[in-house]
Amino acid sequence: MAPPRRSRRPRTTLLLLVLAAVTIITLDARGGLHVVTSGVRSGASDAFSPIRSGVNAIVEPIGSFLAGSVHYGAVREQNQKLQAEIDQLKMGNQSSVDQAEALRQLSALLHLTYLGNLQSVPAQVTDFGTSDFAATIDINVGRSDGVQLSMPVVGNGGLVGQIVKVSHHTATVRLISDGQSAVGVRYGPAPGALAVLNGTGAGRPLSADLVPSNTPLTPGEVMVTSGLQGALFPAGIPVAHVVSSHTGDTATQESVSLLPESDLTHLRYVTVVLWAPST
Amino acid sequence: MNRSELARLSLVVVLFVVVQDTVMLDLRIGGVHPDIMLLLPILAGIVGGPSRGAGIGFATGLVADLFLPTPFGLSALVGCLVGFGVGLATIALDRSAWWLVLVVALGASALYEVTYGVLGSVLGQPQMLHVALARIVVVVAVTNVLLAIVAVRLVKWGMAEASTEGMPTSEAGIGAA
Numbered sequence: 001m002a003p004p005r006r007s008r009r010p011r012t013t014l015l016l017l018v019l020a021a022v023t024i025i026t027l028d029a030r031g032g033l034h035v036v037t038s039g040v041r042s043g044a045s046d047a048f049s050p051i052r053s054g055v056n057a058i059v060e061p062i063g064s065f066l067a068g069s070v071h072y073g074a075v076r077e078q079n080q081k082l083q084a085e086i087d088q089l090k091m092g093n094q095s096s097v098d099q100a101e102a103l104r105q106l107s108a109l110l111h112l113t114y115l116g117n118l119q120s121v122p123a124q125v126t127d128f129g130t131s132d133f134a135a136t137i138d139i140n141v142g143r144s145d146g147v148q149l150s151m152p153v154v155g156n157g158g159l160v161g162q163i164v165k166v167s168h169h170t171a172t173v174r175l176i177s178d179g180q181s182a183v184g185v186r187y188g189p190a191p192g193a194l195a196v197l198n199g200t201g202a203g204r205p206l207s208a209d210l211v212p213s214n215t216p217l218t219p220g221e222v223m224v225t226s227g228l229q230g231a232l233f234p235a236g237i238p239v240a241h242v243v244s245s246h247t248g249d250t251a252t253q254e255s256v257s258l259l260p261e262s263d264l265t266h267l268r269y270v271t272v273v274l275w276a277p278s279t
Numbered sequence: 280m281n282r283s284e285l286a287r288l289s290l291v292v293v294l295f296v297v298v299q300d301t302v303m304l305d306l307r308i309g310g311v312h313p314d315i316m317l318l319l320p321i322l323a324g325i326v327g328g329p330s331r332g333a334g335i336g337f338a339t340g341l342v343a344d345l346f347l348p349t350p351f352g353l354s355a356l357v358g359c360l361v362g363f364g365v366g367l368a369t370i371a372l373d374r375s376a377w378w379l380v381l382v383v384a385l386g387a388s389a390l391y392e393v394t395y396g397v398l399g400s401v402l403g404q405p406q407m408l409h410v411a412l413a414r415i416v417v418v419v420a421v422t423n424v425l426l427a428i429v430a431v432r433l434v435k436w437g438m439a440e441a442s443t444e445g446m447p448t449s450e451a452g453i454g455a456a
Contacts, residue, residue, distance in 0.1 A: 010330040010363065017337045017359040024341075024352030025402055037351040044345040048300070055301045127304055132311050132415045133399060133407045134348045164348060172348055179406015201409045203310065 038149075038165065045167035105156060105269045114224075114236050115154070119274040121145050123153075125267045126170070135178035135202035135264075137161070141272060142169045150232065152273045158238030158261030159183065159225060160270050171272070175264050176239065177202055184231050185223040185239050188215075194226055197239055197258060203265060206240050208256035213247040215254050222261065232277050284438060291437035292339055295319060295430075300346060311415050313422035314392075315430065316343040320358040321387040322427070322434040324365030325374060331438070336362025349407070353399055361391045384427035388420040 027033035123145075127138035141147050143166055153160045153173045161181065165172035174181055181199040185208075186192030196209040211217070221242045227235020240258035247254050295315055303313045320336025327335065340358030344351045365387050372379060392415050399407035423430075 010328070010333065010366075013330050014333045014359060014363045017333050018356060021337065021340075021352050021356035021359060022402075025350050025356065028351040029403060033351075041345050041351070048296070048346070051297060052300055055297050059301050128307075129312075129348075130300070130304060131347045131349050132314070132419075133396065133410055136348045174348065179409045180404065199406070201406065201411075204409075 041165060042167040045170055049169060102268060114238060115273060118234060120271045121147060121274060123270050123272055125270060135175040135199065137173050137175060137267060139171050139173060139270060142167050142171050144168055146274050147171050147272050148276055150277055152233045152275060153270050154237060154273060155262035155267055155270050159233065160262050160264065162232060176206065176260055177204060177264055183233060183239055184226040184228060186226045187221060187223040197223065205243060206258040206260065208258060211254040211256050213251050213254050217242050217245045217256060219243060234275050288437040291433050292342055296342065308418045309414050311418040314419050315426055317388060317391045318384065318423050318427060318430045320362035321365050321384060322431050324362040325369050325380060325383055326435050326438050328370060329363045329366030332362030332366035333359040349399060350402060350404060357391055357395045357398060360394065361387055380427050380431050381424050384423045385420050388423040389416045392416045392419055
């Protein structure tokens, strides 16, 4: 093979490209270009959506096969469980456990007492994150269903996250476990003290900020959204419960570990609250 | 880059996006899914050298960014750096050696993911380092080694004609898989 054609000034090319990339990232982050990039992203999602569902229908069995070969142990265990379930179903003539679970989740979503009179849209989870570097989910509702950027998303137990990307028929939700997520909450006896719950990554407990040292917190205590003026979420949505807390010798803040009220790893259906933060 | 090469490369990029967003998203190993989009700058660097590696890495990174929740432009930044780096590192090597693609895919994939996390963190997203980086590096690097042999043929096909057609300084044979 012959050597490749080389540019006379590859370093200049690289420098220009790096500058272009850094400029794009900066403008996107600062908001100047965000309208454009979110528009382009939304357009790409819309254009790609039919291709994706078409190809998914064809290759899903292949993906499942590959996943099966990678998770052989888990699949075998699951197989045994399923076999037992089949036997049980045959004996008791029960309806499908899977359907019952879906029905349970959907029914629970219809009776979210903490939402009050707020309007909402039910949605199905289509993907668990497109990047290993962020905790997000994709859902099957979008602008055509009234969904807009920054709207809160809730599940059975409580807050799930916030809409960070929306296209015509789909949207991406940043989970409260994502490292970029911060939720203002209240805890303790009314009117309640204020704190901020930060995500620390998918599958990890949340951490609380602004809880003064030696605050008495009992495991299981639930923290709810504060709903202060300008807050990102309406008031009163359960967010997470305390798992453990301790104060270091010289710390000014309590170190609190919390678990989300919604089971973020097994989401199938969620509800988008049609509520936009007041700016 | 002429129209023929642009069309071919676009086709290859679309194919990579489709495979990434369908099969690869379903395939999770230890909670991490493979990322074949970063094979594009790596292989462009091997096939085309530093300049084209950087250029194609930038362009394919922007496409990848369209479908990612991470900062827009970050994949483009890491893509052009990795494409350039791979081109530069392999410039003096015998690129026809079959093992070169595998070794480079392994090393450059790992380097890409670490750079991605570190640069993301530097550019205002500190949570990008609060992930299971070691697991991501291993899963992505190993799957990319397995897929590199097929992927390099596609990238060579995509970059083939432009280097031999209509350019007086071009040299034939780059695209010969």
